[in-house]
Structure formats: structure tokens, C-alpha cells
Amino acid sequence: MTNRMETESHTESLREIIEEYWGYDEFRPLQEAAMVSVMAARDSLVVLPTGGGKSLCYQVPAMAMEGLAVVVSPLISLMKDQVDALKACGIPAAYLNSTLSWDESREVFDEMQAGTLKLLYVAPERLMNSYLLEKLVQAKVSFIAIDEAHCVSMWGHDFRPHYRELKQIREIFPNISIHGYTATATEQVREDIANQLQLIEPEILVGPFDRPNLSYSVEQINDRLQQIRAVVERHPDESGIVYCISRKEVENVSNALNEMGYRALPYHAGLPDDDRSGNQESFIQDRTDIIVATIAFGMGVDKPNVRYVIHSGLPKSIENYQQESGRAGRDGLEAECCLFYSEADLYSWERILSDQPEAVNQASMNSIRAMLGYCHAYVCRHQQLVAHFGQSLEETCGHGCDVCRGDYELVKDSLVVSQKILSSVYRQDQRFGTSYTASVLKGSRDKKVLGNQHDQLSTYGLLKKESLATIRNWINQLVAQHYLQKAGEYQLLRLTEIGWEVMKGDREPKLIQPRIESKSERASRRSQEVQGDAWAGVDQDLFQELRQLRLETAEDRQLKPYMVFSD
Numbered sequence: 001m002t003n004r005m006e007t008e009s010h011t012e013s014l015r016e017i018i019e020e021y022w023g024y025d026e027f028r029p030l031q032e033a034a035m036v037s038v039m040a041a042r043d044s045l046v047v048l049p050t051g052g053g054k055s056l057c058y059q060v061p062a063m064a065m066e067g068l069a070v071v072v073s074p075l076i077s078l079m080k081d082q083v084d085a086l087k088a089c090g091i092p093a094a095y096l097n098s099t100l101s102w103d104e105s106r107e108v109f110d111e112m113q114a115g116t117l118k119l120l121y122v123a124p125e126r127l128m129n130s131y132l133l134e135k136l137v138q139a140k141v142s143f144i145a146i147d148e149a150h151c152v153s154m155w156g157h158d159f160r161p162h163y164r165e166l167k168q169i170r171e172i173f174p175n176i177s178i179h180g181y182t183a184t185a186t187e188q189v190r191e192d193i194a195n196q197l198q199l200i201e202p203e204i205l206v207g208p209f210d211r212p213n214l215s216y217s218v219e220q221i222n223d224r225l226q227q228i229r230a231v232v233e234r235h236p237d238e239s240g241i242v243y244c245i246s247r248k249e250v251e252n253v254s255n256a257l258n259e260m261g262y263r264a265l266p267y268h269a270g271l272p273d274d275d276r277s278g279n280q281e282s283f284i285q286d287r288t289d290i291i292v293a294t295i296a297f298g299m300g301v302d303k304p305n306v307r308y309v310i311h312s313g314l315p316k317s318i319e320n321y322q323q324e325s326g327r328a329g330r331d332g333l334e335a336e337c338c339l340f341y342s343e344a345d346l347y348s349w350e351r352i353l354s355d356q357p358e359a360v361n362q363a364s365m366n367s368i369r370a371m372l373g374y375c376h377a378y379v380c381r382h383q384q385l386v387a388h389f390g391q392s393l394e395e396t397c398g399h400g401c402d403v404c405r406g407d408y409e410l411v412k413d414s415l416v417v418s419q420k421i422l423s424s425v426y427r428q429d430q431r432f433g434t435s436y437t438a439s440v441l442k443g444s445r446d447k448k449v450l451g452n453q454h455d456q457l458s459t460y461g462l463l464k465k466e467s468l469a470t471i472r473n474w475i476n477q478l479v480a481q482h483y484l485q486k487a488g489e490y491q492l493l494r495l496t497e498i499g500w501e502v503m504k505g506d507r508e509p510k511l512i513q514p515r516i517e518s519k520s521e522r523a524s525r526r527s528q529e530v531q532g533d534a535w536a537g538v539d540q541d542l543f544q545e546l547r548q549l550r551l552e553t554a555e556d557r558q559l560k561p562y563m564v565f566s567d
């Protein structure tokens with residue numbers, strides 16, 4: 001622990017350095033605390049959302065302290081960008097990786113020996129190289145920073161085996177503090193990172209996870225390309241990212257956007273290296289407006305003016321969603337995040353993930369289902385996202401998400417509709433899944449449905465006026481509200497205890513549907529929002545209730561609010 005005087009003098013010198021080299025006059029939330037723990041040589045783990053300014057947390061202390069700071073970074077392109085940016089600020093920094101020639105590496109070693117270098121970026125596999133280790137032990141290392149520290153955890157969303165080797169740095173540098181930085185970590189991942197890196201009584205700093213300048217919306221897919229197009233059209237000549245699940249879809253969407261006359265380029269791991277980095281460069285330098293990509297895109301890409309992020313399918317987890325959507329609006333200005341999903345996306349992921357070990361696969365599928373749960377819980381999206389990271393927002397966001405904006409309304413006869421659905425599940429002996437049950441309720445002519453036993457079809461056609469997609473959505477809402485459960489490998493529907501209470505009429509689920517309104521109603525609602533009346537027509541009680549339910553769910557999952565330090 002540092003005493004207060006020390007902290008104050010640290011703060012002053014840190015502030016001077018930020019101003020002198022970066023020209024910034026303020027810390028962002030938690031940056032100061034994070035820098036102070038480096039200066040005090042206390043191990044730390046810093047969790048700040050994407051765009052929160054993690055790099056500065058170690059770059060500034062590196063300048064304030066004597067010796068050389070070592071930064072472990074997972075991607076070659078990332079190292080180069082960071083080092084170029086540092087050099088542009090007049091900071092002596094370098095990197096060591098496989099792209100350097102023998103002479104270039106030699107030069108870096110010379111600088112190390114001369115003691116002029118302040119920051120050295122290395123890949124994890126490189127750090128374990130014995131020659132480098134020897135040189136580092138000779139040079140005075142001030143501290144070790146591990147960027148994208150979640151890569152060390154198998155529970156994280158981007159595990160990299162080489163990161164596991166970092167376990168050894170504690171033994172190799174027993175007297176040097178180690179600091180991890182990541183944008184995304186649930187409590188489990190966070191503990192795992194601290195264990196893997198053998199951090200000693202680390203200071204754990206978790207920043208505010210809400211991104212108030214981002215607006216979120218979720219829509220079920222009916223015409224993917226038209227839905228994407230509608231968003232792109234709202235942002236002429238602005239930068240946007242479209243995330244797709246598969247490479248093939250990346251190609252399709254990218255071509256389609258080009259045909260519509262937009263400047264879009266693809267990005268996925270199947271492209272030749274040159275094309276991939278060329279396309280990324282072109283996006284970063286605003287030569288192309290849209291990058292259509294798989295989740296391979298984006299780590300460490302610091303483009304401030306991304307005005308929208310579209311998900312053309314279900315993200316891989318809530319962590320992934322937070323991180324990917326977080327690439328919008330890094331400059332702090334408004335940006336929108338639109339998620340289009342279909343339940344069939346679960347199967348696309350299943351196919352992509354099928355070559356993983358079984359246990360990992362199960363964990364991944366659960367993460368994807370949690371994401372589906374986010375879509376089907378009509379609770380303020382900002383509240384839902386921060387709840388996943390163990391934080392809570394007192395207030396709903398106002399009009400920063402589709403739910404709060406009032407894009408949905410209550411289904412008038414929610415109870416009756418719910419009872420129809422629940423009894424259908426019961427009548428089918430709880431032996432069927434969502435799609436089949438929806439088909440029965442719709443009164444589908446499908447042979448699979450009609451070929452079934454008579455008593456199992458006693459609820460046949462009870463919701464025949466509704467679309468299949470609507471019925472499926474309602475079933476999923478009942479799952480999200482815990483009146484139904486999906487069980488086993490085939491995700492068969494089953495009534496829960498409170499589901500039975502609904503059957504008896506003792507409880508009333510609230511089902512939501514997209515607000516059906518004319519264009520002029522919509523326009524007038526939007527203009528009311530501008531005047532600050534965002535809640536016009538929104539059933540307050542309903543949203544409170546749904547929120548409570550959601551919070552209880554978070555409790556079920558044993559998410560505790562963490563200590564949150566912020567300005």
C-alpha cells in the first residue's frame with residue numbers, strides 16, 4: 001500500500017507526463033488508480049471496457065519509472081501500431097517479434113543494453129526465449145504488463161495457449177510486479193487470470209462497464225440484408241463494422257453491400273494475410289466505410305470514429321458482444337449497435353465449434369444461449385449488459401436502447417396466450433422443443449406435426465393467427481422469464497413450478513411484442529423523446545417487473561456486484 005503523500009506526488013508526475021507526451025489533460029476513470037498501482041509495484045488486474053484507455057495505464061508509468069517496461073501483447077499488428085504511436089509521441093519504444101530481420105532485432109538489443117529504451121513489446125512465446133530473458137535480467141525491468149490478459153484463461157473468450165507459458169514469469173522475475181489488462185472478465189475469468197499469472201494480492205480495478213454513448217437494439221431476422229441496409233443507410237459515409245458468424249456469410253454480405261453501392265471490404269481468417277491486413281488498414285484509414293468481418297477482426301484496433309456495429313447473427317457470448325459492440329463510439333460520441341439474430345444461429349455456432357473438446361463446447365453453447373437470453377429478456381439493454389459483469393445501473397437508460405425507447409408493447413391477453421403455450425407443452429408430454437411446439441400452435445400442415453397422436457395435438461392451431469416467428473419468440477420469452485425450461489441436448493420444453501402457477505391462473509407472465517404503429521405515430525413518439533418524454537406510452541410497472549426478474553436471474557447465477565472504483 002502506498003501512503004497518501006506518495007500517491008499525490010505520483011499523480012502529479014503522471015499528469016505531467018500525459019500532458020507532455022500525449023497532450024491529454026485528464027485521466028479517464030480508473031486510469032489514475034491503475035497507474036499508481038504500477039508505480040507502487042503492486043500487482044494489479046485492470047478491467048476496463050474496450051476504448052477505456054488501458055494502454056495508457058502502463059505506458060505512462062513506464063515513462064515515469066526508471067528502467068524498461070515489458071509489455072506482452074498477443075498480436076503482431078497490435079504491437080506495431082502501438083509502438084508506432086508511441087514513437088510518434090517521442091517515446092523510445094520497440095517490439096520484438098518474428099517480422100523483424102536479424103539486424104533489426106540486433107538494434108533493439110543494443111538499445112536495451114544502452115538503457116535508452118522505455119517500453120518493449122513482445123509476443124508471449126518470444127518472452128520465454130532464453131536469450132531475451134538473459135538480456136532482460138541484465139537490463140533493469142521496471143514492471144511487466146500483460147495486455148489482453150483474458151487470453152490466459154480458458155474461460156475467457158479468446159484463449160491463446162502461448163499465454164499459458166506466462167505462468168513462469170513470476171519465477172523468472174520474482175521481484176518485479178506484474179499487471180494484467182483486459183476489457184472483459186467475469187468474476188470467474190478474473191480469478192483465473194490472477195491465478196494463472198500468479199499475481200500476489202493484486203489490486204483489482206474494475207471500471208464502469210456501461211457505455212452511455214452507445215445505443216443498443218435487438219431484432220429478429222426476417223430479411224437479413226434489408227435489415228443491415230436500413231442501418232447502413234442511416235450512416236452515409238460513416239464507418240461501421242458488420243460482424244458475421246461464418247466466413248461465407250462475410251463474403252455474401254460484403255458483396256451484397258458492394259452491389260448496393262457501399263464501400264465494404266471483407267475480413268476473416270480464411271483470407272490471405274496481405275488482403276486481410278490491407279482491408280483492415282483501408283478501414284482504419286477511412287478509405288473504405290464498412291468492414292464485414294468474423295470475430296477474428298478487431299482486437300486492439302483503435303479506430304475512434306466507428307459510428308455503428310451491426311451483428312448479422314447471434315454473438316458468441318455476452319462478453320463477445322460487449323467487446324465487439326464496444327468498438328463503436330470510442331471517441332465518446334453517439335454510436336449505435338444493432339443486433340440481428342435468429343435462433344437458427346445456435347446451430348451455425350454448433351457447427352463451427354464442433355471440433356472443440358466436448359467440455360469447452362458445452363461451455364461455449366451455454367454462453368451462446370445466455371446471449372439468446374439477452375435477446376429475449378425485454379429489459380433495458382444497458383442494465384442487462386452491465387449486470388453480466390456484476391455491476392448494476394440504478395436507472396434504465398432513458399432512450400439508449402430499443403426497450404427503453406418503447407419499441408415494444410405488452411401483448412394484451414398475455415395470460416391467455418401464455419396458458420395456450422404452456423398447455424401445449426404439457427399436452428405434448430413435454431417431449432418437444434420450441435420449433436415443433438410453435439408449429440403445433442400455429443396449426444402447421446407439416447406431416448411431422450399431423451402424424452402425431454391425437455391427444456398431443458389437442459392444442460393444434462390455438463394461435464393460428466400469429467406468425468411462427470412470433471410464437472417462437474413468445475415461447476422464448478416464457479423461457480427467459482422462467483415459466484418454461486429448456487432441458488437436455490435437444491432443448492426440450494418443460495414447465496417449471498411457476499409455469500404451473502400460470503396454468504392455474506395464479507401468475508401472469510408479461511409477453512412483449514414489437515409495437516405496432518403507423519409511421520406518423522412513430523415519428524411523433526420520436527419527437528416526444530427529444531422533448532424528454534421518453535416514457536410516453538411505456539408501461540413503467542411492466543419494465544420494473546421484468547427488471548426485477550432479470551436481477552433475480554443474475555442472483556441465481558451468483559453474480560455479485562463488485563467493488564467499483566470510478567470517478
Ligand code: ADP
Pocket residue numbers: 024025026027028031048049050051052053054055056183302304330
Ligand atoms: P483500450 O485498450 O482500453 O481499448 P486504448 O488504450 O486503445 O483503449 O485507448 C482508446 C483511446 O482513448 C485511444 O485513442 C487513447 O489515446 C484514448 N485515451 C486514453 N486515455 C485518454 C485520456 N486520459 N484522455 C484522452 N484520451 C485518452
Ligand code: MG
Pocket residue numbers: 054055147300
Ligand atoms: Mg487495448
Ligand code: ZN
Pocket residue numbers: 379380381382383396397398399400401402403404405
Ligand atoms: Zn435501456
